[in-house]
Amino acid sequence: MNEPLLVLERVDKVYDPDSAHPVRAVQGLDMRVHAGEIVALLGSSGCGKTSTLRMIAGFEEVTAGSIRLKGREIHRLAPARRGVAMAFEGYSLYPPLTVRENIAFALKSARLKREEVDRRVREIAHLLEIEDILERYPSSISGGQQQRASLGRALIRHADLHLLDEPMGQLEPQLRALLRGRIKHHVKERGLTAILVTHDQTEANALADRIAVMEGGVLQQFATPAALKEAPANLFTGTFIGEPPMNVFAAEARGGSGRLRLRLDHGSELDYPEDAFEAGVRARMLECRRIVLGVRPHAVSVAAEGHAGPLRARVTANQWLGDQTHIAAEFAGGLLVAVEHHRAAVRPGETIGIAFAADDLHVFDAESGAALSHGGRAA
Amino acid sequence: MDHASRLERILRGIAIAAMVLFFMFPIFWILLMSFQTNETILRNPPSMAFAPTLSNYAALLTGRLDTAAGTLDIDFMQNLKNSVILSVFSVAVALLLGVPAAYAFARHKFRGSEDIAFTLLSFRFAPPLLVVLPLALYFQDIGLADTYIGLIWVYQLICLPLILWIVRGYFEDISPDVEYAYRIAGHSWFATFRRIALPLAGPGIAAAGLLAFIFAWNNFVFALVLGSADKQPVTVGALAFVTASGIQYGQIAAAVVLSIAPTLALAIYAQRYLVEGLSLGAVKG
Ligand SMILES: Nc1ncnc2c1ncn2[C@@H]1O[C@H](COP(=O)(O)OP(=O)(O)OP(=O)(O)O)[C@@H](O)[C@H]1O
Ligand SMILES: [Mg+2]
Numbered sequence: 001m002n003e004p005l006l007v008l009e010r011v012d013k014v015y016d017p018d019s020a021h022p023v024r025a026v027q028g029l030d031m032r033v034h035a036g037e038i039v040a041l042l043g044s045s046g047c048g049k050t051s052t053l054r055m056i057a058g059f060e061e062v063t064a065g066s067i068r069l070k071g072r073e074i075h076r077l078a079p080a081r082r083g084v085a086m087a088f089e090g091y092s093l094y095p096p097l098t099v100r101e102n103i104a105f106a107l108k109s110a111r112l113k114r115e116e117v118d119r120r121v122r123e124i125a126h127l128l129e130i131e132d133i134l135e136r137y138p139s140s141i142s143g144g145q146q147q148r149a150s151l152g153r154a155l156i157r158h159a160d161l162h163l164l165d166e167p168m169g170q171l172e173p174q175l176r177a178l179l180r181g182r183i184k185h186h187v188k189e190r191g192l193t194a195i196l197v198t199h200d201q202t203e204a205n206a207l208a209d210r211i212a213v214m215e216g217g218v219l220q221q222f223a224t225p226a227a228l229k230e231a232p233a234n235l236f237t238g239t240f241i242g243e244p245p246m247n248v249f250a251a252e253a254r255g256g257s258g259r260l261r262l263r264l265d266h267g268s269e270l271d272y273p274e275d276a277f278e279a280g281v282r283a284r285m286l287e288c289r290r291i292v293l294g295v296r297p298h299a300v301s302v303a304a305e306g307h308a309g310p311l312r313a314r315v316t317a318n319q320w321l322g323d324q325t326h327i328a329a330e331f332a333g334g335l336l337v338a339v340e341h342h343r344a345a346v347r348p349g350e351t352i353g354i355a356f357a358a359d360d361l362h363v364f365d366a367e368s369g370a371a372l373s374h375g376g377r378a379a
Numbered sequence: 380m381d382h383a384s385r386l387e388r389i390l391r392g393i394a395i396a397a398m399v400l401f402f403m404f405p406i407f408w409i410l411l412m413s414f415q416t417n418e419t420i421l422r423n424p425p426s427m428a429f430a431p432t433l434s435n436y437a438a439l440l441t442g443r444l445d446t447a448a449g450t451l452d453i454d455f456m457q458n459l460k461n462s463v464i465l466s467v468f469s470v471a472v473a474l475l476l477g478v479p480a481a482y483a484f485a486r487h488k489f490r491g492s493e494d495i496a497f498t499l500l501s502f503r504f505a506p507p508l509l510v511v512l513p514l515a516l517y518f519q520d521i522g523l524a525d526t527y528i529g530l531i532w533v534y535q536l537i538c539l540p541l542i543l544w545i546v547r548g549y550f551e552d553i554s555p556d557v558e559y560a561y562r563i564a565g566h567s568w569f570a571t572f573r574r575i576a577l578p579l580a581g582p583g584i585a586a587a588g589l590l591a592f593i594f595a596w597n598n599f600v601f602a603l604v605l606g607s608a609d610k611q612p613v614t615v616g617a618l619a620f621v622t623a624s625g626i627q628y629g630q631i632a633a634a635v636v637l638s639i640a641p642t643l644a645l646a647i648y649a650q651r652y653l654v655e656g657l658s659l660g661a662v663k664g
Binding site for chain 1: 554555556557559560561562563564565566567568575578579
């Protein structure tokens with residue numbers, strides 16, 4: 001059987017286990033990464049992304065569980081013997097060496113010829129746009145330049161696995177977009193495998209084949225960018241992924257006479273034909289007394305009062321961004337955000353009609369947060 | 380940079396001059412004394428007018444001291460040599476043992492590591508006599524009394540804790556990730572220690588070594604109790620000038636000048652090195 005390149009099995013990380021306040025940074029992490037894949041780790045600050053990378057690299061011991069790379073248990077090996085390259089969150093360049101030497105020392109142990117090392121340093125410097133600072137020392141270059149030097153030190157190697165901890169956080173969006181493309185090309189061309197930590201969803205979507213969403217040390221969902229958007233596994237992923245975030249409303253479901261009525265906590269009621277939802281989904285919705293409905297801003301239809309649907313909302317803001325309109329409106333006791341791809345004419349203070357198609361509705365169990373259905377089909 | 384007003388600068392200059400004068404005066408006075416005979420030194424009131432003489436230095440170098448009560452053989456040059464041997468080897472041994480230990484304490488926190496480190500430091504709190512008297516008895520038994528090795532061993536009580544604690548601080552200031560970045564590229568733990576940690580902590584190690592050297596050089600009690608005349612350093616050797624016929628201030632002054640010369644030279648040399656090392660840039664990642 002062909003095992004994935006990297007296998008994490010029930011990995012736990014507890015910092016200060018004997019202290020009064022042990023920190024459970026990672027809990028029961030199961031993850032498989034295939035050779036040639038780029039995986040993005042996404043999650044709020046402090047959710048355990050860096051801890052996960054550091055356990056794979058061997059800078060932190062795993063508290064429990066196992067890590068296998070190329071079928072070999074590595075979680076007890078010294079970092080030098082794991083065949084992993086890493087770009088650090090804090091850059092960690094070696095101050096007495098120039099940028100060139102810093103990048104080259106990653107290759108020292110590979111015993112390459114001088115010309116070969118030079119060639120590869122030049123290639124990587126060109127890729128990352130740092131050719132002009134190769135002879136400078138880390139203390140005399142900017143944060144963004146240090147970050148790229150540190151990234152270069154990780155990318156220059158042909159390791160079994162590349163771990164990149166927020167490799168482009170310090171760069172401006174234009175450069176980031178440029179490097180994103182180049183890095184992806186570099187990694188894919190050489191058949192490298194990479195795990196990348198980022199706070200930027202655009203970056204994750206553009207670079208990664210699959211995205212792992214973490215929260216509170218627990219893996220929430222591990223899927224392709226499209227699947228994360230279309231079928232979030234739970235309320236956290238639903239609201240975490242997507243910009244602007246998904247609109248959510250607490251509700252209760254009621255059935256009868258061929259209809260399914262979803263009563264929002266603040267009075268409004270959504271009314272759908274029963275067959276817009278699969279029978280199993282309907283049963284689950286009726287059985288969970290409390291549910292949460294989620295609608296992405298792009299899926300909210302807005303029209304002048306009386307047109308789009310029976311629901312009413314009061315516009316509080318309307319912002320034309322040049323290519324799309326963001327409309328904020330008071331609805332069901334909270335704020336609803338809608339995105340229209342044309343210039344909407346509604347003004348603050350106006351009442352508008354809104355509608356959610358059953359196809360665009362995400363339904364979650366209010367208690368556990370687990371997804372029940374997406375667009376009427378079982379999750 | 381300096382936006383101080385003229386007046387502020389003048390006041391600051393005066394304050395610094397006063398401090399320098401205060402601390403340098405004894406050294407200056409000793410230097411003057413070393414070129415005088417006992418008679419001119421003991422003059423009352425003291426005066427700076429005298430005919431300089433090199434007789435004190437001559438006596439030290441030849442090892443013959445002419446006093447009112449006759450000629451006395453002293454072995455100051457042997458004392459100076461002992462000081463050098465004891466200090467150099469003590470610091471060398473302390474660096475050899477202390478630097479790796481400091482690295483271990485800085486990088487590997489295990490249960491009780493803090494306690495062990497503190498226990499080592501606490502050797503410095505104990506009055507030296509507390510340690511030295513029982514040791515003197517043991518050393519007699521095992522034949523270490525009055526040997527360089529025995530003294531160097533005991534000097535570790537001075538040097539080792541100092542080096543351990545200072546160097547540990549420097550190692551702790553190095554971001555472990557700088558080392559990890561090196562290790563993950565396929566380098567062993569030891570190569571990382573030698574090629575990354577040691578050079579980065581270099582200035583700290585030099586400073587600690589220098590301090591340890593000065594403390595070892597200035598030590599008095601250990602050598603007084605545990606060594607005989609031919610193993611004693613200058614600090615103890617200077618006692619020879621307290622003779623039956625009086626204290627030989629001139630020779631003591633000359634001995635002091637000769638004995639602070641090496642430490643002073645070392646300090647000046649190392650200072651330049653320290654500044655250089657520290658200006659290499661921030662170590663933290
Ligand atoms: N050495 C440590 N000792 C104790 N707790 C730690 C240590 N390192 C991290 N933690 C804690 O573990 C949790 C996860 O930290 P981690 O650095 O993995 O987060 P992260 O997802 O990388 O966050 P960020 O996005 O801010 O970089 C946090 O609560 C953090 O405070
Ligand atoms: Mg992090």
